[in-house]
Amino acid sequence: MAKTTRGPSMHDVAARAGVSHQTVSRVLNGHHSLRPETRDRVLEAIAALGYRRNLAARALVTGRTQTIGMVGPDSAEIGPLSTLHAIEKAAREAGLSTLMTSAEPSREQMVESVEFMMGRGIDALAVVAQQVGITAAIDELNLDVPVVHLLAGDQDVSTFATVDQKAGVRLAMDHLRELGHTRIQHISGPATHGEARSRRAAFENYVAQAGLEVLPVLDGDWTSDSGYEAGKLIDPSATAIFSANDQMAFGVIHALSEAGVRVPHDVSLVGFDNTAEARHCLPPLTTVVQDFGAVGQAAVDLIGGLLQGHDVEPVLVAPSLELRESTAAPRA
Amino acid sequence: MAKTTRGPSMHDVAARAGVSHQTVSRVLNGHHSLRPETRDRVLEAIAALGYRRNLAARALVTGRTQTIGMVGPDSAEIGPLSTLHAIEKAAREAGLSTLMTSAEPSREQMVESVEFMMGRGIDALAVVAQQVGITAAIDELNLDVPVVHLLAGDQDVSTFATVDQKAGVRLAMDHLRELGHTRIQHISGPATHGEARSRRAAFENYVAQAGLEVLPVLDGDWTSDSGYEAGKLIDPSATAIFSANDQMAFGVIHALSEAGVRVPHDVSLVGFDNTAEARHCLPPLTTVVQDFGAVGQAAVDLIGGLLQGHDVEPVLVAPSLELRESTAAPRA
DNA sequence: TGCTAGACTGTGACCGGTCCCAGTCGGAAG
DNA sequence: CTTCCGACTGGGACCGGTCACAGTCTAGCA
The missing domain is CATH 3.40.50.2300 (Response regulator)
Structure with a gap:
């Protein structure tokens, strides 16, 4: 199999646009002090070369991976799964990716999953766990990233998003x-x-x-x-x-x-x-x-706030009732 | 919020063990020419410092992210979801992480998801799609990573794992x-x-x-x-x-x-x-x-083979029948 | 005219690993 | 005794971005 073909780098783009790699970086990061003409030339070069920023390099220097980790249950329950989906979607729209791990609902498995993700490098953690005590177990790890809990029943934890x-x-x-x-x-x-x-x-x-x-x-x-x-x-x-x-x-x-x-x-x-x-x-x-969609979106919003160092309020999403045919007035 | 605290690096470990960073790397990668005593000293230093290898740096130089991307459906169908779970589990056991994206079953959304993941850097792609034509659409992208299809009905594609x-x-x-x-x-x-x-x-x-x-x-x-x-x-x-x-x-x-x-x-x-x-x-x-568990495991095995440049055979998992009470001999 | 602020751009160090190359050292072969 | 080879180890370049810093150039103001 062929070696992984490396795509064009910033330098290639810079060369084609006749600017320095730093200017390319500025275009990518939306710096304000840029002549429109320069920006256009860079953008043109990016498009022509099919350039894509290398996130590993970016992560190496910034220390951020633009990834949020999720721990979810091992089972195929509708609630947690929908929530994970919703988080993923909201995260992607915010330009973040999601690293998902599932874990049996035991303290050990959960912790192991979290450790695994911390090893890969994540910027924040979303915990979709229903077990009582999981939140505490994870808080005890004293992670140096923001943590948001979803579907947590024990709502004494600081940051959560869940249905009321x-x-x-x-x-x-x-x-x-x-x-x-x-x-x-x-x-x-x-x-x-x-x-x-x-x-x-x-x-x-x-x-x-x-x-x-x-x-x-x-x-x-x-x-x-x-x-x-x-x-x-x-x-x-x-x-x-x-x-x-x-x-x-x-x-x-x-x-x-x-x-x-x-x-x-x-x-x-x-x-x-x-x-x-x-x-x-x-x-x-x-x-x-x-x-659940609203819960996931709320979670990503919370994470966004936390990553910027804001204080955030927990979110309670309002449920509704779907009336069908299994209820009626009592017979008597 | 505090700056991301950077953990100890290879150099720190090397210094503590009294060796060079290169030796530390060799220990990590299981090189054979290492005095056991040296290895032990390094391992001790790693444990003492709580060192964890920085995957961004590793990815930067190797060009591999140790991550496999998955595209799955947007819905909460049991089959695809179980399969995604199974892949994730098998991948983690193999030391790989999984980047999951869900997509509406349209050609555009699928392709967009795949592009997103390619941008993040993935070593292989698992496509959990049921739509006819998706496989072709993705093959057309001519990705430079191995692709495995799951649950695909049109089994003319080269590499798939699915239930028979x-x-x-x-x-x-x-x-x-x-x-x-x-x-x-x-x-x-x-x-x-x-x-x-x-x-x-x-x-x-x-x-x-x-x-x-x-x-x-x-x-x-x-x-x-x-x-x-x-x-x-x-x-x-x-x-x-x-x-x-x-x-x-x-x-x-x-x-x-x-x-x-x-x-x-x-x-x-x-x-x-x-x-x-x-x-x-x-x-x-x-x-x-x-x-579905078997399907997911098979997919990861296939990917492992492909990553090592082997030729692989598609996998068909045998189904079984669960007898309950909805069937009986015809009345007549 | 001279000075300065601000707009715009370039230079080089650096993140933390892996790779290539070269070095030391002891024992076996010539 | 030299030569050579393999076991073991170290040095430095390099991956592709971001950051800090420093420059150039123009316009505005005294």
Whole structure:
């Protein structure tokens, strides 16, 4: 195989435009003191030669790689993945690239991923982790780059961008209550996940404040399998179920259907996430929508601010509710 | 904000170990002519100083970035995403990092993504695209790095790693035929997708060779919405449906259920992909399983071979069939 | 006219590695 | 005893940018 062919360098461009390499650099970096004619000549030379700035050289001298690192989960969950996508897109629009690593949600794996990226050189870090404690573990590393947390449930960390979980729960519960439900059961995500804890806490608060009936919370782990199991344990007196995510809601429907319980005729069901399938399960699922694109964009904005040394405010993105056919007024 | 603190350099290590920077480099690169004692002294110095090799400097002189670029789709489809994950994982284990970009499945966006990554410097490119024509478009760019295609339907390209679509279709069809079905209808993915075309072609071949009844193919676009629409058009004489993916199968179930048609009592249904939900839709879906992890690993292996200048063979990963409850013998 | 600020451009050091070349040293071969 | 070779090590150029600094030239002002 041929040796890597090196493209033209700044010197080549400079030679063709009849200027010094430094002037080329100035054109590239948008320096103001440049005769338009000179700039044009340089630009013409760049175009003619197909010149592309060598980022390794740039990184070597500036100490910045124009790259933001991302750690995401190993799984194919819709929320984290959409968020990673959104970050990537927003970053690229800002001229930054993204180095992605996925990691099992263990402290060790996460830290290893981060170390790997620090070794490659990144200017900032975006952590897309739902596990409680991950944020703390990463803060302990005392990285010398800005860190932004996404989807973090424990929002005591300084810098994060995430969907407002409390507001999402309120949307779902307001909807059920307006329909007339007072006996609402919650199926929670794993207690190890910050989001699951947030939703559960918000649910319990809501129930207490609204004076609703208190029914035991069923523990799930996000998977439809666990939803299926939880579905078998639904309290017969419950008239509505609020599942902490859509996947589990699917499992619940499966279990209920096997037990001859009809949704929404016998019991109403609300999910969380608005996955692609939510629209076509039976019945189509009413669910809370999270705008992951906005979260990703917010994260990149935060990073941009931090890189310029500004103080930044955490961002909470507002959720919305998608009404479908899995909710109705209670039968009684 | 503090200036980026530069870590220790090779010179610092060399000074501490009482050798030259060149010797340090040799230790790092595993040169053989080194006194063990010298090596140990250097390693000790590296550990003591927490030295990490600067990859920008390395890239500058070698012209290699130790990074492989990936273009993936903009959407959250399970197949491509799992594949990207798998590549990332395999790459990291091989000491490479991955630069990910997502792109709308248009020629322009894809090319733009690739250009972006070439500008950042990548040693190889993995294309996770399903669109027909993308491979050609990228080949036309005449990149001077090795390119591997994944999930590409048009397998006339030289280097690819993908699941054997034909074998997957055969698994599904053999299963249906063994149950006794002869009137099988296919719901295809979009004709713009290579995989959809492969599956459809394999289906039609199978029908012809096995002498099965020929029923019109219904056109879908991967979404459960389109499956829902197709579900309304199912031929009443069909006893089984082979959907080109799971999402569409969900839509089909939705439509059939509205029409009072029961799966599998009245009609059998097979999907493709084994999404997380397939296990818990009603009824749980029999579907073809693709091992995306294997595909990703194979891609990295291919890239490794290409980078060393070897000739490599394309890889076809064998699929399997997950039997669930959506298939049964025809009623008649 | 002389002086100066500001616009514009060039020169050379430097970032931190790798590569090429050359050097030292001990033991084996002639 | 010389010669040669291989093991081991060091010196310096170089990759392609950015930075600090210094120059040239023009216009404005006293």
